[in-house]
Amino acid sequence: xxxxxxxxxxxxxxxxxxxxxxxxxxxxxxxxxxxxxxxxxxxxxxxxxxxxxxxxxxxxxxxxxxxxxxxxxxxxxxxxxxxxxxxxxxxxxxxxxxxxxxxxxxxxxxxxxxxxxxxxxxxxxxxxxxxxxxxxxxxxxxxxxxxxxxxxxxxxxxxxxxxxxxxxxxxxxxxxxxxxxxxxxxxxxxxxxxxxxxxxxxxxxxxxxxxxxxxxxxxxxxxxxxxxxxxxxxxxxxxxxxxxxxxxxxxxxxxxxxxxxxxxxxxxxxxxxxxxxxxxxxxxxxxxxxxxxxxxxxxxxxxxxxxxxxxxxxxxxxxxxxxxxxxxxxxxxxxxxxxxxxxxxxxxxxxxxxxxxxxxxxxxxxxx
Numbered sequence: 229x230x231x232x233x234x235x236x237x238x239x240x241x242x243x244x245x246x247x248x249x250x251x252x253x254x255x256x257x258x259x260x261x262x263x264x265x266x267x268x269x270x271x272x273x274x275x276x277x278x279x280x281x282x283x284x285x286x287x288x289x290x291x292x293x294x295x296x297x298x299x300x301x302x303x304x305x306x307x308x309x310x311x312x313x314x315x316x317x318x319x320x321x322x323x324x325x326x327x328x329x330x331x332x333x334x335x336x337x338x339x340x341x342x343x344x345x346x347x348x349x350x351x352x353x354x355x356x357x358x359x360x361x362x363x364x365x366x367x368x369x370x371x372x373x374x375x376x377x378x379x380x381x382x383x384x385x386x387x388x389x390x391x392x393x394x395x396x397x398x399x400x401x402x403x404x405x406x407x408x409x410x411x412x413x414x415x416x417x418x419x420x421x422x423x424x425x426x427x428x429x430x431x432x433x434x435x436x437x438x439x440x441x442x443x444x445x446x447x448x449x450x451x452x453x454x455x456x457x458x459x460x461x462x463x464x465x466x467x468x469x470x471x472x473x474x475x476x477x478x479x480x481x482x483x484x485x486x487x488x489x490x491x492x493x494x495x496x497x498x499x500x501x502x503x504x505x506x507x508x509x510x511x512x513x514x515x516x517x518x519x520x521x522x523x524x525x526x527x528x529x530x531x532x533x534x535x536x537x538x539x540x541x542x543x544x545x546x547x548x549x550x551x552x553x554x555x556x557x558x559x560x561x562x563x564x565x566x567x568x569x570x571x572x573x574x575x576x577x578x579x580x581x582x583x584x585x586x587x588x589x590x591x592x593x594x595x596x
Contacts, residue, residue, distance in 0.1 A: 274501035308339035326489035326499035372548035422486035451478035
Protein backbone atom coordinates (compact mmCIF):
# COMPACT_ATOMS: atom_id res chain seq x y z
CA UNK A 229 0.00 0.00 0.00
CA UNK A 230 1.26 3.47 -0.91
CA UNK A 231 2.50 5.46 2.10
CA UNK A 232 0.14 8.48 1.51
CA UNK A 233 -2.87 6.18 1.33
CA UNK A 234 -1.77 4.42 4.52
CA UNK A 235 -1.45 7.78 6.27
CA UNK A 236 -4.93 8.77 5.12
CA UNK A 237 -6.47 5.53 6.36
CA UNK A 238 -4.67 5.93 9.69
CA UNK A 239 -6.07 9.44 9.95
CA UNK A 240 -9.55 8.07 9.32
CA UNK A 241 -9.18 5.59 12.18
CA UNK A 242 -7.86 8.28 14.51
CA UNK A 243 -10.73 10.54 13.51
CA UNK A 244 -13.22 7.91 14.57
CA UNK A 245 -11.70 7.81 18.07
CA UNK A 246 -10.57 11.41 18.51
CA UNK A 247 -13.62 13.43 17.55
CA UNK A 248 -16.65 13.82 19.86
CA UNK A 249 -18.84 10.76 20.23
CA UNK A 250 -22.63 10.59 19.78
CA UNK A 251 -24.54 11.43 22.95
CA UNK A 252 -28.21 11.79 23.76
CA UNK A 253 -27.84 14.65 26.22
CA UNK A 254 -25.86 17.82 26.73
CA UNK A 255 -25.70 21.15 28.51
CA UNK A 256 -27.21 24.51 27.78
CA UNK A 257 -26.43 25.81 24.28
CA UNK A 258 -24.40 22.68 23.61
CA UNK A 259 -23.81 21.90 19.91
CA UNK A 260 -24.95 18.33 20.57
CA UNK A 261 -28.67 17.84 19.97
CA UNK A 262 -30.70 16.60 22.92
CA UNK A 263 -32.84 13.55 22.40
CA UNK A 264 -34.64 14.08 25.72
CA UNK A 265 -34.95 17.68 26.79
CA UNK A 266 -35.89 16.74 30.35
CA UNK A 267 -32.53 15.01 30.83
CA UNK A 268 -30.53 18.09 29.90
CA UNK A 269 -29.07 20.51 32.44
CA UNK A 270 -29.04 24.17 31.44
CA UNK A 271 -26.85 25.72 34.12
CA UNK A 272 -25.63 25.75 37.70
CA UNK A 273 -25.45 28.79 39.99
CA UNK A 274 -24.02 29.30 43.49
CA UNK A 275 -24.04 32.58 45.39
CA UNK A 276 -24.57 33.83 48.96
CA UNK A 277 -27.61 35.58 50.40
CA UNK A 278 -26.80 36.74 53.91
CA UNK A 279 -25.92 33.70 56.00
CA UNK A 280 -27.23 31.26 53.39
CA UNK A 281 -25.84 29.61 50.26
CA UNK A 282 -28.17 29.62 47.27
CA UNK A 283 -27.88 26.95 44.58
CA UNK A 284 -29.90 26.92 41.37
CA UNK A 285 -29.96 24.06 38.86
CA UNK A 286 -31.63 24.58 35.49
CA UNK A 287 -33.31 21.78 33.55
CA UNK A 288 -34.95 21.68 30.08
CA UNK A 289 -33.80 24.47 27.79
CA UNK A 290 -35.87 26.71 25.53
CA UNK A 291 -39.30 26.13 27.08
CA UNK A 292 -42.31 27.75 25.44
CA UNK A 293 -44.94 25.41 26.89
CA UNK A 294 -46.36 25.22 30.44
CA UNK A 295 -46.06 21.43 30.38
CA UNK A 296 -46.63 18.75 31.51
CA UNK A 297 -43.21 17.30 30.78
CA UNK A 298 -41.49 13.95 31.17
CA UNK A 299 -39.53 14.73 34.34
CA UNK A 300 -40.46 11.80 36.58
CA UNK A 301 -37.88 9.26 35.25
CA UNK A 302 -34.90 11.41 36.22
CA UNK A 303 -32.89 12.17 39.33
CA UNK A 304 -31.37 15.64 39.53
CA UNK A 305 -28.39 15.93 41.87
CA UNK A 306 -26.21 18.72 43.19
CA UNK A 307 -22.94 17.35 44.57
CA UNK A 308 -20.43 19.09 46.85
CA UNK A 309 -16.87 18.08 47.71
CA UNK A 310 -15.87 19.67 51.03
CA UNK A 311 -12.54 17.90 51.52
CA UNK A 312 -10.43 18.36 48.37
CA UNK A 313 -7.86 21.16 48.76
CA UNK A 314 -8.15 24.15 46.44
CA UNK A 315 -5.21 26.45 45.71
CA UNK A 316 -5.58 30.11 44.73
CA UNK A 317 -1.92 30.69 43.89
CA UNK A 318 -2.35 30.60 40.11
CA UNK A 319 -3.85 33.86 38.80
CA UNK A 320 -4.65 32.12 35.51
CA UNK A 321 -6.61 29.32 37.17
CA UNK A 322 -8.42 31.79 39.43
CA UNK A 323 -9.53 33.84 36.43
CA UNK A 324 -10.62 30.82 34.45
CA UNK A 325 -11.87 28.31 37.04
CA UNK A 326 -11.99 30.18 40.35
CA UNK A 327 -8.98 28.26 41.66
CA UNK A 328 -6.96 25.06 41.23
CA UNK A 329 -8.16 21.68 42.48
CA UNK A 330 -4.90 20.25 43.84
CA UNK A 331 -5.82 16.55 43.47
CA UNK A 332 -8.54 16.22 40.80
CA UNK A 333 -8.58 12.42 41.00
CA UNK A 334 -9.60 12.68 44.67
CA UNK A 335 -12.83 14.58 44.01
CA UNK A 336 -15.86 12.86 45.52
CA UNK A 337 -19.13 14.13 46.99
CA UNK A 338 -19.36 14.78 50.73
CA UNK A 339 -22.76 16.41 50.29
CA UNK A 340 -25.47 15.27 47.91
CA UNK A 341 -28.78 17.01 47.25
CA UNK A 342 -31.08 14.78 45.20
CA UNK A 343 -34.40 15.80 43.69
CA UNK A 344 -37.16 14.10 41.76
CA UNK A 345 -39.82 16.16 40.04
CA UNK A 346 -43.37 15.46 39.04
CA UNK A 347 -44.24 16.03 35.41
CA UNK A 348 -45.92 19.32 36.37
CA UNK A 349 -42.49 20.52 37.76
CA UNK A 350 -43.58 20.26 41.41
CA UNK A 351 -41.24 18.58 43.89
CA UNK A 352 -41.86 14.85 44.18
CA UNK A 353 -38.97 13.85 46.42
CA UNK A 354 -35.88 15.36 48.04
CA UNK A 355 -32.94 13.72 49.81
CA UNK A 356 -30.11 15.54 51.58
CA UNK A 357 -26.92 13.73 52.56
CA UNK A 358 -23.79 15.00 54.31
CA UNK A 359 -25.19 18.13 55.98
CA UNK A 360 -25.18 18.76 59.72
CA UNK A 361 -28.77 19.91 59.76
CA UNK A 362 -31.45 19.96 57.09
CA UNK A 363 -34.27 21.65 58.99
CA UNK A 364 -33.56 25.11 57.61
CA UNK A 365 -33.13 24.14 53.94
CA UNK A 366 -35.63 25.73 51.56
CA UNK A 367 -36.42 24.22 48.15
CA UNK A 368 -38.36 25.74 45.26
CA UNK A 369 -39.15 24.04 41.93
CA UNK A 370 -41.09 25.25 38.93
CA UNK A 371 -40.92 27.11 35.63
CA UNK A 372 -38.91 30.35 35.51
CA UNK A 373 -37.36 32.63 32.92
CA UNK A 374 -34.15 31.25 31.41
CA UNK A 375 -31.32 33.37 32.92
CA UNK A 376 -28.84 32.45 30.20
CA UNK A 377 -27.63 35.62 28.45
CA UNK A 378 -27.80 34.46 24.83
CA UNK A 379 -30.30 35.68 22.17
CA UNK A 380 -31.59 32.21 21.27
CA UNK A 381 -32.80 31.73 24.84
CA UNK A 382 -34.39 35.15 25.37
CA UNK A 383 -38.13 34.90 25.83
CA UNK A 384 -37.96 31.25 26.88
CA UNK A 385 -38.15 29.40 30.21
CA UNK A 386 -36.50 26.55 32.06
CA UNK A 387 -37.51 24.18 34.84
CA UNK A 388 -35.63 25.36 37.92
CA UNK A 389 -34.58 23.71 41.17
CA UNK A 390 -33.53 26.36 43.69
CA UNK A 391 -32.08 25.50 47.11
CA UNK A 392 -31.27 27.84 49.98
CA UNK A 393 -28.99 26.30 52.64
CA UNK A 394 -28.04 27.85 56.00
CA UNK A 395 -24.27 28.09 56.28
CA UNK A 396 -24.62 26.41 59.68
CA UNK A 397 -25.48 23.18 57.84
CA UNK A 398 -21.85 22.91 56.71
CA UNK A 399 -18.87 22.06 58.94
CA UNK A 400 -17.71 24.97 61.07
CA UNK A 401 -15.00 26.95 59.31
CA UNK A 402 -15.80 25.56 55.83
CA UNK A 403 -14.47 28.03 53.24
CA UNK A 404 -14.20 26.10 49.98
CA UNK A 405 -16.76 24.12 48.01
CA UNK A 406 -16.35 22.09 44.81
CA UNK A 407 -19.79 21.82 43.22
CA UNK A 408 -21.28 20.05 40.20
CA UNK A 409 -24.68 18.81 39.02
CA UNK A 410 -25.84 15.66 37.27
CA UNK A 411 -28.88 14.06 35.73
CA UNK A 412 -29.30 10.29 35.95
CA UNK A 413 -31.82 7.60 35.14
CA UNK A 414 -31.84 4.17 36.77
CA UNK A 415 -28.43 4.92 38.30
CA UNK A 416 -26.78 5.85 34.99
CA UNK A 417 -25.42 9.38 34.60
CA UNK A 418 -26.75 11.18 31.54
CA UNK A 419 -25.60 14.77 31.88
CA UNK A 420 -23.15 16.89 33.84
CA UNK A 421 -22.75 20.57 34.59
CA UNK A 422 -19.92 22.30 36.44
CA UNK A 423 -18.35 25.60 35.48
CA UNK A 424 -20.40 27.63 33.02
CA UNK A 425 -19.42 27.33 29.35
CA UNK A 426 -17.35 24.19 29.75
CA UNK A 427 -19.21 21.08 28.58
CA UNK A 428 -21.09 23.38 26.18
CA UNK A 429 -17.87 23.40 24.16
CA UNK A 430 -17.74 20.68 21.51
CA UNK A 431 -14.27 19.54 22.57
CA UNK A 432 -15.61 18.46 25.99
CA UNK A 433 -18.67 16.41 25.06
CA UNK A 434 -17.10 13.24 26.53
CA UNK A 435 -17.17 14.71 30.07
CA UNK A 436 -20.97 14.59 30.32
CA UNK A 437 -21.14 11.01 31.56
CA UNK A 438 -17.99 10.96 33.73
CA UNK A 439 -17.48 11.85 37.40
CA UNK A 440 -15.14 14.82 37.98
CA UNK A 441 -12.45 12.53 39.41
CA UNK A 442 -12.02 11.06 35.90
CA UNK A 443 -12.13 14.31 33.93
CA UNK A 444 -8.44 15.19 33.76
CA UNK A 445 -7.46 11.67 32.73
CA UNK A 446 -10.09 11.72 29.97
CA UNK A 447 -8.98 15.16 28.80
CA UNK A 448 -5.36 13.99 28.55
CA UNK A 449 -6.45 10.98 26.51
CA UNK A 450 -8.46 13.20 24.16
CA UNK A 451 -5.52 15.58 23.85
CA UNK A 452 -3.13 12.83 22.81
CA UNK A 453 -5.43 11.30 20.20
CA UNK A 454 -6.49 14.64 18.71
CA UNK A 455 -2.90 15.86 18.54
CA UNK A 456 -1.97 12.75 16.54
CA UNK A 457 -4.94 13.36 14.28
CA UNK A 458 -3.97 17.00 13.72
CA UNK A 459 -0.41 16.04 12.74
CA UNK A 460 -1.60 13.38 10.30
CA UNK A 461 -4.19 15.63 8.69
CA UNK A 462 -1.49 18.29 8.42
CA UNK A 463 0.50 15.92 6.23
CA UNK A 464 -2.48 14.94 4.09
CA UNK A 465 -4.66 18.05 3.78
CA UNK A 466 -3.21 21.03 5.70
CA UNK A 467 -6.22 23.39 5.27
CA UNK A 468 -8.32 21.13 7.49
CA UNK A 469 -5.96 21.45 10.45
CA UNK A 470 -7.47 24.82 11.41
CA UNK A 471 -10.96 23.28 11.63
CA UNK A 472 -9.75 20.49 13.88
CA UNK A 473 -7.72 22.78 16.12
CA UNK A 474 -10.42 25.42 16.55
CA UNK A 475 -13.25 22.99 17.25
CA UNK A 476 -11.70 19.93 18.86
CA UNK A 477 -8.11 20.43 19.98
CA UNK A 478 -7.44 20.49 23.72
CA UNK A 479 -5.87 23.74 24.95
CA UNK A 480 -3.02 23.98 27.46
CA UNK A 481 -5.46 25.33 30.06
CA UNK A 482 -8.05 22.55 29.67
CA UNK A 483 -6.51 20.04 32.08
CA UNK A 484 -8.88 20.74 34.95
CA UNK A 485 -12.02 18.96 36.13
CA UNK A 486 -15.32 20.49 35.09
CA UNK A 487 -16.52 21.67 38.49
CA UNK A 488 -17.61 24.94 40.02
CA UNK A 489 -15.34 26.30 42.73
CA UNK A 490 -17.00 28.50 45.32
CA UNK A 491 -15.17 30.08 48.25
CA UNK A 492 -15.90 32.61 50.97
CA UNK A 493 -12.29 33.83 50.73
CA UNK A 494 -13.13 36.18 47.84
CA UNK A 495 -16.17 38.17 46.70
CA UNK A 496 -18.81 36.04 44.93
CA UNK A 497 -19.25 36.11 41.19
CA UNK A 498 -18.05 34.03 38.26
CA UNK A 499 -15.72 32.17 38.33
CA UNK A 500 -16.12 32.16 42.13
CA UNK A 501 -19.46 30.39 41.97
CA UNK A 502 -21.90 32.06 39.61
CA UNK A 503 -24.48 34.79 40.16
CA UNK A 504 -27.61 34.94 38.03
CA UNK A 505 -26.47 38.23 36.51
CA UNK A 506 -22.96 37.10 35.52
CA UNK A 507 -22.25 37.56 31.80
CA UNK A 508 -20.39 34.27 31.40
CA UNK A 509 -20.15 34.70 27.62
CA UNK A 510 -17.84 37.68 28.09
CA UNK A 511 -16.05 36.37 31.17
CA UNK A 512 -15.10 33.05 29.57
CA UNK A 513 -14.14 34.73 26.29
CA UNK A 514 -11.66 36.91 28.14
CA UNK A 515 -9.87 33.71 29.09
CA UNK A 516 -9.91 31.77 25.84
CA UNK A 517 -13.41 30.43 25.04
CA UNK A 518 -15.37 32.81 22.81
CA UNK A 519 -17.95 30.52 21.20
CA UNK A 520 -20.84 32.11 23.12
CA UNK A 521 -19.86 35.62 22.04
CA UNK A 522 -19.66 34.49 18.42
CA UNK A 523 -22.95 32.65 18.74
CA UNK A 524 -24.65 35.76 20.13
CA UNK A 525 -23.66 37.79 17.08
CA UNK A 526 -24.69 35.02 14.72
CA UNK A 527 -28.16 34.86 16.24
CA UNK A 528 -29.03 38.55 16.00
CA UNK A 529 -28.09 41.72 14.14
CA UNK A 530 -28.35 43.69 17.36
CA UNK A 531 -25.28 45.70 18.32
CA UNK A 532 -23.88 46.08 20.88
CA UNK A 533 -24.50 42.64 22.32
CA UNK A 534 -27.00 42.47 25.17
CA UNK A 535 -25.13 41.78 28.40
CA UNK A 536 -28.05 41.53 30.85
CA UNK A 537 -30.93 39.15 31.22
CA UNK A 538 -34.16 39.85 29.36
CA UNK A 539 -36.11 39.94 32.64
CA UNK A 540 -35.38 41.35 36.10
CA UNK A 541 -34.22 38.90 38.75
CA UNK A 542 -35.89 38.70 42.16
CA UNK A 543 -34.09 39.55 45.38
CA UNK A 544 -35.55 36.62 47.32
CA UNK A 545 -36.52 32.99 46.79
CA UNK A 546 -36.60 31.72 44.05
CA UNK A 547 -34.39 34.59 42.74
CA UNK A 548 -34.94 33.70 39.08
CA UNK A 549 -37.18 36.03 37.07
CA UNK A 550 -40.86 35.35 36.51
CA UNK A 551 -41.56 32.97 33.61
CA UNK A 552 -42.64 34.05 30.16
CA UNK A 553 -46.26 33.26 29.24
CA UNK A 554 -46.81 30.13 27.12
CA UNK A 555 -46.34 30.67 23.40
CA UNK A 556 -46.85 27.27 21.86
CA UNK A 557 -46.76 23.57 22.53
CA UNK A 558 -43.23 22.46 23.32
CA UNK A 559 -41.46 20.91 20.35
CA UNK A 560 -39.41 17.83 21.17
CA UNK A 561 -35.97 17.69 19.62
CA UNK A 562 -35.16 14.54 17.64
CA UNK A 563 -32.62 12.13 19.08
CA UNK A 564 -29.98 12.77 16.44
CA UNK A 565 -26.95 12.74 18.71
CA UNK A 566 -23.98 14.69 17.35
CA UNK A 567 -24.49 13.81 13.69
CA UNK A 568 -23.36 17.28 12.49
CA UNK A 569 -19.96 16.76 14.15
CA UNK A 570 -19.65 13.26 12.72
CA UNK A 571 -20.65 14.56 9.29
CA UNK A 572 -17.80 17.07 9.46
CA UNK A 573 -15.49 14.20 10.41
CA UNK A 574 -16.54 12.07 7.45
CA UNK A 575 -16.12 15.03 5.11
CA UNK A 576 -12.61 15.56 6.50
CA UNK A 577 -11.70 11.93 5.80
CA UNK A 578 -13.31 11.96 2.36
CA UNK A 579 -11.49 15.12 1.29
CA UNK A 580 -8.22 13.77 2.65
CA UNK A 581 -8.57 10.52 0.70
CA UNK A 582 -9.54 12.36 -2.49
CA UNK A 583 -6.55 14.65 -2.09
CA UNK A 584 -4.19 11.70 -1.57
CA UNK A 585 -5.58 9.83 -4.59
CA UNK A 586 -5.21 12.92 -6.78
CA UNK A 587 -1.57 13.31 -5.69
CA UNK A 588 -0.88 9.65 -6.47
CA UNK A 589 -2.59 9.97 -9.88
CA UNK A 590 -0.60 13.10 -10.79
CA UNK A 591 2.68 11.49 -9.76
CA UNK A 592 1.94 8.39 -11.80
CA UNK A 593 0.88 10.51 -14.79
CA UNK A 594 4.10 12.50 -14.76
CA UNK A 595 6.35 9.58 -13.98
CA UNK A 596 9.00 8.95 -16.68
